[in-house]
Structure formats: C-alpha cells, structure tokens
Amino acid sequence: MNGPGFLAVAIQPGANTDDTAFHEWYNTEHGPLRLRLPFITTGDRYKAIDGEKPEWSAIYDVSDLSMLEKRIYTRLREERSVREKRVMGTFESLDRKIYSLFSERSKETGFSGPAPVNVWVSMIIKEEDLEAFDKWYEEEHVGMLSKIPGWLRTRRFRMLVGGIKGMPPQGQVECLAIHDFEEKNGLNGPEHQAATNTPWRNETVEKVVSREKREWAHHLTFSKLKEPASSVITTDAAELRFQLEGNPADPVVVCVNSILTNFSIWDEVAAALRKGVNGQTYRTLRYNSRGYSQQDPVSNPTRFDLLADDLEYLLDRVNVDKAHAVLGISMGGVTAINFAIRYPHKLSKFIACDCNVAAGAANNKAWAERVELAKNEGMSALAKITVERWFTPENHGSANFEKTLAMVEPASIDGFEQNAGALSNYDLKEHLAGIKVPGLLIAGEGDGKLPEVMQTFGIPNTTFKSIPKAGHLPMLENHDAFMEALASFL
DSSP states (O other): OSSSSEEEEEEEETTTTTHHHHHHHHHIIHHHHHHTTTEEEEEEEEEEEESOSSSEEEEESSOOOOGGHHHHHHHHHHHHHHHHHHHTTTSEEEEEEEEEEEEEETTOOOOOOOSSSSEEEEEEEHHHHHHHHHHHHHIHHHHHHHTTHHHHEEEEEEEEEEEEEEETTEEETEEEEEEEESSSTTSSHHHHHHHOOOHHHHHHHTEEEOEEEEEEEEEEEEOOOOOTTEEEOTSSEEEEEEEEEEESSSEEEEOOTTTTTOOOHHHHHHHHHHOTTBBOOOOEEEEETTTOOOOTSSSSOOOOOHHHHHHHHHHHHOOOEEEEEEEEETHHHHHHHHHHHHOOOGGGEEESOOOOOOOHHHHHHHHHHHHHHHHHHHHHHHHHHHHHSSSSSGGSSSSHHHHHHHHHTTHHHHHHHHHHHHHHHHHHHHHHHOOOOEEEEETTSSSSSHHHHHTOOOOTEEEEETTTOOOOOHHHHHHHHHHHHHHHHH
C-alpha cells in the first residue's frame, strides 16, 4: 500500500450498546487519537439516511497508505483502552476497509469536505472490463453527475484491504465512488435520472459483477486529540510528560524514573550528559512514566510490557528512531531491561539501576502494605517512609532527599497502586539470556541485598558496578561515582 487513499469503518451497534457511551468513546477518544497522526488528514462520522445497516460510518483521509502498516498506527488497534474494548465488545458488526485514491473531480470553485451528504456506490468489476468501466465513468458518468444540483465532488477508489466480506475473487476489482452533495440537492431528480440511464451506462453496468449503494448524512468532524505541552497521550489515555534536550545530532540517552518520582530525578545526570562525558555530548530524553501524575480510568492495568510499549511509543512520537542507551532506575530499571528484551532494534545499550528481574512473595506483600498506607494515611505518610528507605541515613535531610520527598508527596495514589501492581506481577528471568544489546547494572552499595542479587542476573554481555556511599538512588547520593560508571560504559 502506498499513496493517498482512505480508511472506512462501518459500525452497527448491538442490542447491548449504550448509545451515550458509544458516541462519547467515538467522538472523544477513537477518532481524535487517529487525527493526531500526521498522515491521517481528516476524519468524519456519518449516519445512514437510507434505512440500511450498518447505521454508522467513519472515513479518514490518509496521505500515505503505507503508514497504516507501521506500528505508529497499528498500535491503535493492538493497545486499545479499557473503554474501547468494552464498547467495541457490544457491536453487532464492525466492517473496516482501505481504499487507494484513483481519481477526483470537484466543482470548479473547489471542494475539500466534509460534505453534508455522501452517496457511496461500490461495484465489483472483472479485470478485463476495468478499462472500459473507467472510461465510461471518467468520460461520461462523472460529467453528468456534476450537473445534479448540489453536487460537490466525486472521488473514485480501488479497494486494497477488504472488510467482513474480504477481497473480491481473483480477477475482480472492487471500485468505490463517493459522491459528495450539499444538504439540499437534486438526488433522484431529472439530472440524476439522466446520468443513470444512458446507453453507455446501461451497456457498462451489464458487465458489473455486483453493485451496492449507500447514502449517508454528515454527523461529526473529529478534532485532533489535544495533548498538554511536552506530553504525549498513549493509545489508552496515559499521559507521558517528557523533556527532550540537547543537540539533535547527538546520540540520545533515555532516562526512566522510579516509582513515585518524576523525570526531574535525572536533572543532574541529564545536565552532565548534555555537557559531555569522555568528550562526547548526549541528547537526553526524560519522561514521567504512566501513573505518576494521573491514572486515567480508561487506561489498561500497568504492567512492564505496557511500560516498555510506552517508551517505544514515545520514541516514535518524538522522532527518535533508536536510542543510544536507555537508563532506568528501580521501576525504570526493570523497564530498561524489558525494553531491551522487547525492542532490541530501538536501543544500542541499556543501564539498569537498583532493580530486580522478578517479583517475590515478600516483595508483593510489601507493595500491598504500601498501597494500603497511602490509601489510609495519605501520600505524605508514604513519602516520608519511602524516601527514608531510599537514602542512606547519612543523607537524610540532604538537598536531594528533600527534593525527592517533594516529588513523591504529590504522586497519584491510583497511579501508585497501578505501578505497585506492575512491580508485584513480573518475571523477566526466562528472557534474560536472549538479550542481545550490551548492558550495565548499577546499584548503590547501601541498597540492601540488591547489589548482591543484581550480580546473579546472568544477562549476557553485562557488567555490574557498585556505587559507594549510596542507597536506592545512587545518582542522587554519589553523583560523581555514578557518572564515572556511566562514562566508562557509554
């Protein structure tokens, strides 16, 4: 598939479809998500006015059909939100087709849509009759249709991807014509009758294998999904706020934060990378993992595969084809390892700090207790206990300790519960031997048993570095030693 065309989706709600939920989902989530993509230039919904089913359709103009085969688009179907899965599960039918643009003619003053009324005429033609069919359509039929009062435009398409009925049999082609009209028009009037009753038309239509006609009235034009500044919204409504800084020509290092923290936890590291280590400067991409500031009710349960998918999506959205390195700590460290497992072509190296590769029973119990504490006593109570555990006693009350405390206190309780769920339900061990990119494992020497445990991961082509005088966030307690470890690996 390549070149311009359009995507058509026809939906028949089912007996259990809630009309309000259906329209709210379609108008505020499903359509706007697609309009955010630069190659989908328009999107409109139509309601049937011919009494036939399906009763609803949506069409999207696409500037380059090849993009519909890229993951930036296919993930919209692969990573549906909870609401989308629920609503779509109630439909009687959903018919999705893709067409390439064959020809277009509009009134002399021009027209770009959307049209108040659409007439769709689909005909299946044998390949040996196609040239004669096109000749009639282009040299007679469209010209006569243009004389109908209210005619605006006729576009002709060839089907590339079939829907419920599939593609026509071998040797046949489905040709679709969409005729756009004003709300007040001359459909079924004398000019229309004349266009559909000529000797040439009758001779041509006799060779048509099958014909279907539908009439639609415009219902709504989708608006592009609005995203906060320096943020992207995932396909299931999770907000990823990011900061991309540095020379666009430099290799990109991605920094992934821990649970309960935001990307400012990497301020000093990112600044040092942009300034340069070992004579090389780096561009830095930092972002808030899903759940820090909000947890949308329609989002899917947070798991580490989803967190890795979020990073892949973010890289696509900020036009970074491949990261030089993904650097993550704690929850972010697990994400970095899982990203290396799931998307080895999207990074050259990974650095995982102060994390494990599987959840244990004791660990799961601890997360459940922390969630209950946050719910019962608030995030402030959880923040104090958590940050004191993360830092070595010598650094309690330090500037970075206070900065981290202020970061944890406003974190979303719902998001924390979701992220705790991810940390309680993962096991990457069986995939570790298959990691192909080189890695560096780092742990603060005062981070409990983690320094010992991380040396047993058995990931190929991976080294381990212990950071002295540091706990769970070694870059905040011993920045110089942490940067020295990074520099020798990057």
